[in-house]
Amino acid sequence: MSVEVRAHAGARAYFGERRSARSIAFGAWYVCEHRLRTMRAYLMTIVMGSVFNPMFYLFSLGLGIGSYIDASSGGLGQGAISYLTFVGPALLASAALNVGFEECAFPVLGGFKWTREFWAMNAAPISARQVASGVLMAAGFRVVFTVAVFFGFLSLFHALPSPSAWMAMPAAMLSGLAFGSVIMAIASRLEEDDGWFAMINRLVIAPMFLFSGTFFPLERLPLGLQWIGWISPLWHATQLGRVAAYGMVEPAWLTACHIGYLVIMLIIGLALSFRTFARRLSK
Amino acid sequence: MSETEDSTIMIRAGGLTKAFGALVAVDGVDFEVRKGEAFGLLGPNGAGKSTIMRMIASVSRRSGGTLSILGMDPDERGPDIRGHLGVVPQQDNLDTELRVRDNLIVYGRYFGLPMKFLRPKAEELLEFAQLTEKAAVKVDSLSGGMKRRLTIARALVNEPDILLLDEPTTGLDPQARHILWDRLFRLKEAGVTLVITTHYMDEAEQLCDRLVVMDKGRIMAAGTPAALIQQYSSREVVELRFGSERNAEVALQLAGTGERIETLPDRILIYTQTGEEDLARIVDGGLRPLTSLVRRSSLEDVFLRLTGRSLVE
Incomplete structure (x- = not known):
């Protein structure tokens, strides 16, 4: 049989009655699978980043600033926890947010602009929604990996006294995905980079990191600046993490607010992404 | 069939x-x-x-x-x-971060095809696209022609109708x-x-x-290419160049030769059934073109006649 004929015979056996049935059911997963394969190209960077990032922070804040603060104040209130225990959940959530940003910014801009591969996916029976969901799903895998490694380091540094500390992980992961979904919505609107991502890094992520109760309780900020924390996914995830990691006391309704805020952010981010992906791919 | x-x-x-x-x-x-x-x-x-x-x-x-x-x-x-369907878009949209073979496999997954089908299929398609030796290189290192062939191979992964x-x-x-x-x-x-x-x-x-x-x-x-040529052009075309200064002037003298005459800045085109004979008559009549060419009418003649010669950008 000639190559041409062989190149065109055989797939029918694998298709059911309806060729697009599996794509309609699992399309987002196929997009995710593709993204994970692409990540293999920079797997080393992912692993190194996930390992060294927590190490640097924990050595600096745990052994450095932490020991200084703990020595001079005898630890923070609420049962005199160490400074590292206080700051740990915030660093965990921050790592998740950064990965969410990384995986939803340039890969989305690139999929539309550089490789144009989103159009290739859409030429197959993959919908715009599935493309967006798949990209976020793949970001989710990286978020899970990063958070798990970070959590492991926090345990090694004895920064997680509560037995329910593991619940800080889903909180951090949720914030990474919620923030990632909003970044995806923004990235999908961009025709060019034009320094937007650098600006988001400097004017959104950096202040969020500094003013979301990361290094000191949010209440210490003047009331006029506390709103930065309230709108920041990092603060909500950090507070959830603190409740889990060392049993920080806060009213249940506030905990519910943190979860609700992150879930709503995720839903809005995804909904906006769906709309922009669909508009761009059908142009 | x-x-x-x-x-x-x-x-x-x-x-x-x-x-x-x-x-x-x-x-x-x-x-x-x-x-x-x-x-x-x-x-x-x-x-x-x-x-x-x-x-x-x-x-x-x-x-x-x-x-x-x-x-x-x-x-x-x-x-x-x-x-x-298989789609080969105007601009390549391969995943340049993946290797050549992986581009085919990843794309096949979008149709829900299993790996046990896609692995041998990718090899067949690479053979078809004459890219077997490039299977393990990244797409970025391929030439333009190779990328096009890979895009076509990719479009065939689902065996489109x-x-x-x-x-x-x-x-x-x-x-x-x-x-x-x-x-x-x-x-x-x-x-x-x-x-x-x-x-x-x-x-x-x-x-x-x-x-x-x-x-x-x-x-x-x-219509078919042949039918379109027959309908919208003549059998042959005589192309004559007299120099850009003289083309328009000479064209007036040639009026009546062939079925239709088109004067362009750089040459005169005579659409005719009998190119060689017309050219001989023109030369016998004393006109000396700088260059002359008799060719068969092509689809390009049809195209330019139907869509005009003005530039669209």
Whole structure:
């Protein structure tokens, strides 16, 4: 049989009655699978980043600033926890947010602009929604990996006294995905980079990191600046993490607010992404 | 191919229209594509070819008219139709971060095909695209022609019933174009229905059984390449150059020669049935062209007659 004929015979056996049935059911997963394969190209960077990032922070804040603060104040209130225990959940959530940003910014801009591969996916029976969901799903895998490694380091540094500390992980992961979904919505609107991502890094992520109760309780900020924390996914995830990691006391309704805020952010981010992906791919 | 298969309509468009705001990109076109044929959409830039392709590819919704692909309406059953199509877009959209073989496998997954099918399939397609030796290199290191062949191979991974090729050889050198034509011709022989847009007339003559010439969103003419040449041009064309200063003046003296005379800044074209005889008569009459050429009429002559010579950018 000639190559041409062989190149065109055989797939029918694998298709059911309806060729697009599996794509309609699992399309987002196929997009995710593709993204994970692409990540293999920079797997080393992912692993190194996930390992060294927590190490640097924990050595600096745990052994450095932490020991200084703990020595001079005898630890923070609420049962005199160490400074590292206080700051740990915030660093965990921050790592998740950064990965969410990384995986939803340039890969989305690139999929539309550089490789144009989103159009290739859409030429197959993959919908715009599935493309967006798949990209976020793949970001989710990286978020899970990063958070798990970070959590492991926090345990090694004895920064997680509560037995329910593991619940800080889903909180951090949720914030990474919620923030990632909003970044995806923004990235999908961009025709060019034009320094937007650098600006988001400097004017959104950096202040969020500094003013979301990361290094000191949010209440210490003047009331006029506390709103930065309230709108920041990092603060909500950090507070959830603190409740889990060392049993920080806060009213249940506030905990519910943190979860609700992150879930709503995720839903809005995804909904906006769906709309922009669909508009761009059908142009 | 049996009589019934031959008459199977793969694509049917009736009054097909696409408007982007006030701009009407496709203005009520009618055409049919039959199973196993290579159908060409010809036209200058902005004629609406790619817009039609995107509507057939079931990713861009029509503004009006009817469109049926494999008997299905793309507005209602887009994913179902796309499962049966292979699409080679104007701009390559391979994943440049992945290796050549992985591009094929990843794409096959989008159709829900399992790895045990895709692994051997990728090897077959690499062989077809003459890229076996490049299987493990990253796409970035491929030449333009190789990327095009990989894009075509990728479009075949789901064994499509219809292969859509939007300007498949634009930007390629002659060698790469000829290899690509050869691959496409083999697919046609294997019974794949091809829909091709191009503004290369030689490509259309080589590949297309039937084509439509489009301009400004409308179909200007339709038929086989030979029929179009017969209908819109003469058998032969005499090309004469007298120097850009004299062409217009000499053209007046040549009035009545052949069926039609076209005067361009750099040459005079005489459309005729008897090129050699006409040229001999002109020279006998005392006119001495700087250069002269008698050639067979081509699709390009038809195209330029129908769509004009003004530049569209």
